[in-house]
Amino acid sequence: MKYEVVMGLETHAELDTESKLFCGCSTKFGSEPNTQTCPVCLGLPGVLPVMNKKAFEHSLKAALSLSCEISEFTNFDRKSYYYPDLPKNYQTSQNYFNIGNNGYVDIVVKGKEKRIDIHNVHLEEEAGKLVHPETSGANYSLVDFNRAGVPLLEIVTQPDMRSVEEVESYMQTLRNILLYIGVSDCKMQEGSLRFEASISLREEGSNVLGNRVEIKNLNSMKAVLKVIAYEISRQSSLLDKGEDVLMETRLWDDVDSVSRRMRSKEEAHDYRYFPEPDLVPVWIDQEWIDETRTTIPELPVSKRQRFVNEYTISDYDAGILTDDKLLADYFEECVGLSQDSPKELSNWIINDVLRELNERKTNVQDFIVSPKMLVDLVKIKPAIGSSIAKDVFVEMINTGKTAPSIVKEKSLTQMGDVSELNDIVAKVIDENPKAAEDYGKGKKSALTFLIGQTMKVTKGKANPKILTEIFKEKLSAGSK
Amino acid sequence: MLSHELSANQIKEKIIKREITAQEVIEELFEWINLKEPLIKAYLCLDRDGAFLKAKEVDKKLDNGDKVGLLAGVPVALKDNICTVDIKTTCASKILEDFIPPYDAFVVKRIKEEDAIIIGKTNLDEFAMGSSNENSAFHVTRNPWNTDCIPGGSGGGSAAAVTADTVFMALGSDTGGSVRQPSAFCGNVGCKPTYGRVSRYGLVAFASSLDQIGSVTKDVYDAALLLQVVSGHDGFDSTSATVGVPDYISDINNVDGNLKIGVPKEFFGEGLNSEVGSAVMNALEIYKKNGAELIDLSLPHCGYAVATYYIIATAEASSNLARYDGVRYGHRSQLSEDNIIDMYSRVRAEGFGSEVKRRILLGNYVLSSGFYEDYYLKASKVRNLIRNDFEDAFKKVDCIISPTCPTPAFRIGEKITDPLQMYLSDIYTIPANLVGIPGISVPCGFTNTGLPIGMQILGKHFDERKILKVAKLFENGTDFHLKKPELN
Known part of the structure; x- marks a missing residue:
């Protein structure tokens, strides 16, 4: 059976700021573990967040560059889930009032333009990083909170993409926009740009969406493209056999190039979003929008x-x-x-x-x-x-x-003087009668040889075009 | 009069005038603490060495003729949910039993800058969740007026210590009445300023949109003094207000113009103990004699305040307390852990007490998918209606007076098995937290059995100055605040 593939992408881009989203700690990449932390980003009792204005402005700039509608009123929400790399066991994010909604990105695939709709653009904080010891049987893991609290922009598309090429073009276009406007360095090897894909298949011509599979942990564009190919083949073979594709979240394993089930729909998190009471809402007026617009270069x-x-x-x-x-x-x-x-x-x-x-x-x-x-x-x-x-x-x-x-x-100026070249060419023909004869018999490569010889004599300064003309003239005249 | 019986301002004056040294004050105070603390058990931790060190510093400043702060040499206690560098901050919870913060709360920095001397950390209901102090993981503090009774909660430790004269003033936190209710039960002055007036940075969060640091003092003047020190904008708290802080102290005895006092009928209805009710009515008569106009009011949505509060407070608490997972600090189970979920479950099962668990469960429930709109969102709307009630009322009156609590202090164990009864003990204090307005509780009488009764004065946003003046007016004409319990 023929299937149509329906895809959407969530992109996480670390914003390029000096300090973290809610505290003054540095965002520098690659420092010794836990050297860029403070009570705030470690989630100690009693601490409070204070918004990094630069991060917010970067987000606004990105939302505008992605043609989003800008919310006059934006707020932050707590997204609750337990994980050891998340210091407060909730992530301060946006859910109810995002910075930007209903935007789009125009991509070009095989010379044809296509519009990919952006569902929303929002600002949130990065988690830390777990480090698992390589020794077998180790009964511990380590956590590095240097990254915890780095500002993160999330860009969510509608399920608008229909081919691997479209996804690739979207990722490149988006990355390019973010680089153009200077809000993220988009270094994938440092985790500054990461993706989550949702992929479903449906019978060609059908209007009903198939069961959606979400894939996390995609740290490069290559991984995204690989996982799509993998999922298309996995899901279509299931459908071909008449089996259901389970609605679930899968993790991409880049080493083995397979996706593995992380959790089923039933095990999905209930994030228990509610407005972050420790931050005040941000009102974005037209003046701020206009001002920000002037900082956006030609895209x-x-x-x-x-x-x-x-x-x-x-x-x-x-x-x-x-x-x-x-x-x-x-x-x-x-x-x-x-x-x-x-x-x-x-x-x-x-x-x-x-x-x-x-x-x-x-x-x-x-x-x-x-x-x-x-x-x-x-x-x-x-x-x-x-x-x-x-x-x-x-x-x-x-x-x-x-x-x-x-x-x-190096006195490299070309010899373009025809009379001077005429003499040299005559000399070369004299010295290479065999080649001249071969050319007369129709062996074209002989001409290349003769020109090469002339170049040697002139140390490459002869104009090859003029040279060819002179040779052709002289040799055809000789054969007459 | 013994030095510990003086008010904070009185002892400060004596120290500044060199009638007594700060070190002598500390010495005498610790002697008294040694005698009385075993009866009251107000403290979770005393910092004798730190106190002497700071006292020495203050005395030295005075010796040198250097300028000293507004709280020079005044011994202060802190509720044990306010972070202190190098001193344990436990929130009366096993989960933070050995937690030593690496930083000082904003208010701690401020009082240190003004030369206060930190004596120790006082008991509370675990994570400030409770109205009786019985939810402390460590011990129950006793009411100095009757040691069979609770001192109130959650800040029962601070209130009991101030009443027992084992400290001169204290800082607490008030999320639903935790400063005002224990102050009423122990017969001292408890003030909760406007939300945003005092930075919450370093106050271990219970319910972020309701929490407010407040003062527990022996009289109204001391409340003004302590608030003057801790109020003001803090760049580390996004919800901290940028509104300027007026002078609370210098003209505290002048009530300007004709005072209009609102008397809301919803605060004098069913469930109000008759002795408490008549004490507050008598107090209102005193105001009337002083020329105030009493205006009957209705705050129709206040009937929903307790229900609204227990949705919003538990929702925020369930999230604020999620960080106690044993990963970075705090209690870690001694039992073996098979996986991360196992670890979380053990840490939290062992570390939290039953009331905290109840509220975390409630909070997670009201925030869960499908219930958010019915509970949290609806509660937020009701909160707005209650706010409107007060805004309307304050168009007509300067302040609102009510009982602080429906009853006087109850007996230890009396309500601990009935959480709903316990929750109702905060019925009159909760609205101020939901609305964010300031409130102060002052002693206004005693029951037949000798338990103190508190009167609550509520003011407009950022109008602490007015309610302090109104409180002072009453205090100037009465002596309830001067009465001392017999501590044997």
Whole structure:
């Protein structure tokens, strides 16, 4: 049977703030366990939370960037469940009055745009981390509360996604937005960005939703994509056999690449939400919203569209350039310096700059070749030819020198003088009669050989285009 | 007069005038404590060494002619749910039996800054849940007026200590009457300020939207003095008000203009002990003689106050007490644990007493899915109606006077098996917590058997100044507050 897969995603993004959500402790990643704690984030008796304004503003900015309706009145709620990494055994979160509701994210899959609806965006606190000893038979576990209380943004979609590609595009688009607006570093290896997926299958054409399975513990986009593939096959084989898919929560095991039952619907937590009495409600007025809006930069989707229109580059290329805000900025800085060649600059960035960045595992901000340097290289290229330009680019990276100074130092300017080249070509033909003859018999590769020989003589300075023309002319004339 | 019989302000004046040293006060006080504490058992912990250390510091300041604080040398006791650095804070619960906080509560910092001397931590019903002190996990405090009787709750320890002169003043917490009710039962002055007036930072939470730190003192002047010190905004408590704190002390004897006193009929109805009722009526007559106008009032929704309170308070408590799980601090079971649920169950089964368990269960019930709207949400709505009642009333009157409690102190064991009867003991004090307004209980008479009777004065939000003045007016014309129990 053919099934349609229905998916929704919950995303947790740690917000980029100096201090935790309710106390002054640092949020720095990777410190010694329990060195960034205080009575408040340890949940000692008698302590009270005080809201981190920056975290709230970040959340508001994110909600606006995700086109949410902003609640005038927002409040916090306690979500109760027992777990040793949760100091108070309740998480201060939002349930009844979220910061943002009814937003959307536009994604592009295979050139087609699709809107994914956002159910809500809300702010909550992070839990600590359990550390289980590796020695077998150990009868204890350790808890590190450094992360407890770090501000966490939760973004919940409607079950709008229908394919692995859509989920992938949504995750990338969302991550990109969060990076663009600077509210989270989205470092998945540090747990700054995590996902929970809900997946159900239904017969194609059906309007009834199938039983939903929720998957927790997805710490990378790769894991999300793997779990979807896994669940689609698991659930469809159950349905094919005429069995029911159980409504349950499963955990993804990245090592064994399987999902395992965590709890059934009957065992689901009753979180006993109620308004957090230790915090006061936050009223968001229009002025605050307007002010926040001015801090939101152009978002990736509109930037991509603008690049296509303004610079007449392909949508695909625009997509690559806008995938990273810093790269997009780099591109625009280049174009600002030299308006006549956006397409060529885009090619250089996508083919050469990106390759170097990947090899060097660095970002464009720290890249030695500045936009000005790249523009200078592109400007000087007609005089040196493409292949030398590539060499100069490598030289620029290695030495930090500009293209004009490298070209001057090594006297790399191309020979374009036809009469001078004519003499050299004649000499090469004389010295390689066999190759000349082969070409006359129709062996095309002989021409490549001859051009190579000429390049050797000219130390690569000959313009290959002009060279080809001269050879063709001379050799065809000779065969006559 | 022996030094411990003086009021806090009197002893402070003597110390400042160098008629007695702070160390002598502490010495004499501890002698008295040694004699009387075994009869009353008001304290859970005494800090003799700390007290002497601080007394020495105060004396030294005075020797050097340095400026001293508003509570210079005054011995103060703290209810044992207020966190004190390096001194155990148990909440009278086994679950925190050995808990030593690494920080001082806001109010503790404030009184230390004003040179008060902390004597010790007083007994309470476990986690401030109770009206008799019988829910303490450690022992029952006795009422100094009759040691067969309870001192009230939850702050019975503080009230009994002040009455027995084993301390000069004390801080407590009032969630449904825990400062005012024991003060009424023990014959001293108990004041619960407006919600938000005093920071809750460091007060171990029972019900966050109702908890308020308050004062237990020998007279109204001392209440003004202590409130002056602990009131004000605190950046560590989001619910702490930014409203300015007026001077409570300097013109406490001047009641401005014609005083209009509201007398709500709902507080004088069924269940009110006749001796208590007539003592309060007599008090109202005294006000009338002093030129006050008595205005009959109705607060129609107050009949639902106790029910509303026990939904909101238990809901918040069930969540506030969730952190006591044995993971980071507090009681840990000696029995073996098979898994984490096992561990939680044992820690909490062994660590909490039965009243605390009852309230956690109730609270979890009213918050559970499907019941939230019927209980918690409905209770929140009723709470608003009660608030409206008071707002309407305060358009007509300056303050409202009622009995503090429907009965005088009852006997130990009398109500412990009947929680509902016990809960009704707070019927007149609970509305102020639900509404967040200030209230003060002052002694206004005695029963035939010699038990004190308390009168409650309620004021508008942040109008502590007014109710202190109204209380002082009564006190100036009476001597109930000066009576001392015979302690043998």
